[in-house]
Amino acid sequence: MCGIVGLLIKKPELRESLGELMVPMLIGMSDRGPDSAGLAVFTETLADTHRKYSLTGGEHAINWSELLYAFQTFFNSDAAIETQNNHAILTSDSAPEKVKQWLKECYPQVHILSTGRKIDLYKEAGKPAEVSDRYQFKTLKGTHLVAHTRMATESAVTPAHAHPFTAGEDFCLVHNGSLSNHHEIRRKLEPRGIEFETDNDTEAACRYLEWRMREGDDLELAMQKGFVELDGFYTFLMGTADKLALVRDAFACKPAIVAETDEYVAIASEFRSLAHLPDVKHAHLYEPAPEEMHVWKV
Numbered sequence: 333m334c335g336i337v338g339l340l341i342k343k344p345e346l347r348e349s350l351g352e353l354m355v356p357m358l359i360g361m362s363d364r365g366p367d368s369a370g371l372a373v374f375t376e377t378l379a380d381t382h383r384k385y386s387l388t389g390g391e392h393a394i395n396w397s398e399l400l401y402a403f404q405t406f407f408n409s410d411a412a413i414e415t416q417n418n419h420a421i422l423t424s425d426s427a428p429e430k431v432k433q434w435l436k437e438c439y440p441q442v443h444i445l446s447t448g449r450k451i452d453l454y455k456e457a458g459k460p461a462e463v464s465d466r467y468q469f470k471t472l473k474g475t476h477l478v479a480h481t482r483m484a485t486e487s488a489v490t491p492a493h494a495h496p497f498t499a500g501e502d503f504c505l506v507h508n509g510s511l512s513n514h515h516e517i518r519r520k521l522e523p524r525g526i527e528f529e530t531d532n533d534t535e536a537a538c539r540y541l542e543w544r545m546r547e548g549d550d551l552e553l554a555m556q557k558g559f560v561e562l563d564g565f566y567t568f569l570m571g572t573a574d575k576l577a578l579v580r581d582a583f584a585c586k587p588a589i590v591a592e593t594d595e596y597v598a599i600a601s602e603f604r605s606l607a608h609l610p611d612v613k614h615a616h617l618y619e620p621a622p623e624e625m626h627v628w629k630v
Contacts, residue, residue, distance in 0.1 A: 333483035334495075334508040335361025336569045336588065337371075338599035340476035340576045340628050346595055351472030353609060355464050357598065358479050360605030362460045364508075365481025368494035369463040370455025372504040372571055373477040374630075378449040383501070384423045385431065386445040386453040390491055396420045399439060406434060416467050419445075419454050428501075443492065448502030450474075450573045455494040475630045478571040480506035487532045497535045499542035502573040507534040508601060509566035509586045517561065537562055541570070555579050555625055569599060577627045584622035591615040597628045 337357045341347045350373070358369060378384060387394075400413045403422070411424040424431055428447060435442055446453035454467045460481045464470070480495035487493050496504035511517075514536035518528055526539055540561060544554035551572060558568075559582070567586040570577040578588060578599055591598045591606045593615045598606050606612055620626055 333364045333485075335364035335481040335601045335605070336506050336508050336567060336599065337361060337479040337481075337601075337605060338477070338569045338571075338576055338578065338597070340597040340630065341474075341595070342597070343595050347475055348473050350474050350477060351468075351470045353596070354472070354477060354479065355470050356608045357600055357605040358464055358469070358481065359461050361481040361601060364601055365483045366459055367484050367489045368455065368457040368482045368491070369460040369480065370453070370494045370496055371469065371472075371477055371479035372446060372451050372453045372496045372498070373472050373474045374450045374502070374571060374573060375452060375474040376450070377573070378423070379425075380449075381425045382423060383428050383431070383447055383449060384421050384452070385435075385447050386451070387420045387422055387435075388443050388445055388491065389418045389441060390443060392418075392441040394418065394420070394439070394442060399442070402438065403434070406438075407431075416454070419467065421452055446498040446504065447500075448573065451498070451502045451504065451571075453496060453498060453504065455496065456491050457489055457494060476571060476576050478504055478506055478569055478576070486510055487530065492530050493532050495534060496571075497532070497538040499539045500546060503538075503542050503545070503570070505534065505538040505541065505568055505570045507537060507566055507568055508588075509564060509581070511537060511562055511564035511566065513563040533564070537566070537568065551575060551577055552625055552627060559623055567601075574630045575627055576630075577625065578620055579625050580620055580622055582622050584620070587619070589617065589619050590626065591617050
């Protein structure tokens with residue numbers, strides 16, 4: 333099971349409504365994934381010198397104002413933080429590796445969900461409607477997003493195991509299906525210095541594809557190599573700073589449907605999550621073929 337959701341807004345004037353259009357899509361996938369939900373949204377691009385970090389305290393109550401003060405004092409910087417429940421978005425011009433090391437040493441209970449110049453990420457255990465309300469997904473603005481509802485089949489129900497998974501900067505992946513060789517992928521990547529945070533099979537796919545891109549592949553070539561390296565049943569939906577990408581395995585038994593108009597590209601596991609979208613009755617509707625890559629650029 334599990335439900336995937338993607339939305340890319342073509343017309344800039346509609347980007348203010350990204351969250352409002354997406355929430356019914358996410359809730360529509362509740363039956364496919366009642367355990368947890370999450371999303372990654374791509375917003376305005378920060379300057380080259382800045383990065384933002386999506387943070388969560390998980391089960392720990394974090395005094396985010398105290399964290400910001402300690403951060404500003406240590407780095408002597410004008411960092412900023414925006415909080416939402418037990419999540420926060422920290423923005424800083426300090427070197428990313430130094431930021432991550434400081435958080436690891438000074439706030440080990442805080443987990444970094446994503447890093448980049450555009451991406452904000454929220455994920456939590458719980459029903460999709462509850463998670464959506466908790467983090468006010470309806471208010472989100474941006475160019476595109478990737479979202480997921482999870483029905484756990486091979487690992488624990490925790491915020492860490494929820495989707496999206498991220499690796500590197502401004503890259504995320506959600507997954508419907510299961511991989512049979514994710515332990516093999518881990519054994520291949522770990523000697524290269526790639527660290528894993530969970531035992532989830534989706535994390536292996538995410539880190540494999542991001543590794544291929546760091547090695548010089550573009551997203552399309554990385555996905556093409558994934559057809560050879562990643563064994564199992566899957567529909568992957570991925571987001572980068574300027575792309576939304578969808579791919580299914582050679583058997584294509586995990587569903588996905590696309591609705592495309594002049595205003596948006598919308599993706600879900602089932603049409604019922606698309607039915608509310610404006611002018612969807614005139615959209616180009618289709619189901620991607622096996623091993624057929626679809627990539628939309630912002």
